[in-house]
Amino acid sequence: MDLLEAMHRRHAVRAYTDEPIDAPTCDDLRALIGRLETEGGIEMRLVTDEPDAFGNALLHYGMFRNVRNYVAIATDQTKDWERRCGYWGAHVLLRAVQLGLDTCWVGLSFSKHQAARHAAFDADDKVRFAIAVGHGVTHGKSSRSKTYGQVASVEGGIAVPTWFERGVEAALLAPSALNQQRFMFRLEADGRTVAADPGIGPYTRTDLGIAQYFFEIGAAGAPFVWR
Structure with a gap:
C-alpha cells in the first residue's frame, strides 16, 4: 500500500x-x-x-x-x-x-x-x-469534508497546476479536530510558493501540520515551497 x-x-x-x-x-x-x-x-x-x-x-x-x-x-x-x-x-x-x-x-x-x-x-x-x-472492530467510514474551493485559492489569475489541486485534495483526507478543516492553502503568484494558514480555533495549528504532510504526498514531489 x-x-x-x-x-x-x-x-x-x-x-x-x-x-x-x-x-x-x-x-x-x-x-x-x-x-x-x-x-x-x-x-x-x-x-x-x-x-x-x-x-x-x-x-x-x-x-x-x-x-x-x-x-x-x-x-x-x-x-x-x-x-x-x-x-x-x-x-x-x-x-x-x-x-x-x-x-x-x-x-x-x-x-x-x-x-x-x-x-x-x-x-x-x-x-x-x-x-x-x-485492529479495528471495523475499518471506519468516511466523514463529511469541505470542498477544494473552500480551502484553496490562487493569486494573480495564474493557471492552477495539477500538483496544487492534488495536494489540496489530499489535505482534505487528513484528520482534523472536530472535523473542522479550517486550514487554507493559497498558491502565490510565482506559481511555486504555497501559503498555509491554520485558521482560528482549537487544534487548528496541529490540524494544519497534518494537512501539510498529506498535501506533500498529494503534490508528489512538485518543486514548491511553504510560506
Whole structure:
C-alpha cells in the first residue's frame, strides 16, 4: 500500500479488537519514530498492551473501546510545537495504516497523565496527543469534508497546476479536530510558493501540520515551497 492508498483507506476508528500488534509491525513503527524524533524535534513512543490511558472514555470527549495500543506524542513549548506535532505525527499515522492497522488521532479523549507515565518521557516534555493504533472492530467510514474551493485559492489569475489541486485534495483526507478543516492553502503568484494558514480555533495549528504532510504526498514531489 503506497501513501496515497493509505490516505484513502484511513478513517477514524474508536473501537478495537483484542488482536495484538505483531512484533515486526511494532519494530517498524519504533524504527520510524526513532528517525522522526530527531528530525522533528518532538518525542513519540509506541505503547502497547496498555489499557490505562483510554480506560475511562466516559470522562472524555468521544467514545473509545478497547484501545490498548497508541503512539504518545510529547513536546516542550518551543516555537511551532503544535504544527510540528501534527506534521511528524502524521508520518506515523500513515505508516501504521500502510502496515495494516487502524488508527485515530486523539487530542482530548485519553488520560495524558497515564500516557506520560507509560511512555516514560523526559520531565520537560508534556504529552499533547495520542494516535490510537490496532485492529479495528471495523475499518471506519468516511466523514463529511469541505470542498477544494473552500480551502484553496490562487493569486494573480495564474493557471492552477495539477500538483496544487492534488495536494489540496489530499489535505482534505487528513484528520482534523472536530472535523473542522479550517486550514487554507493559497498558491502565490510565482506559481511555486504555497501559503498555509491554520485558521482560528482549537487544534487548528496541529490540524494544519497534518494537512501539510498529506498535501506533500498529494503534490508528489512538485518543486514548491511553504510560506
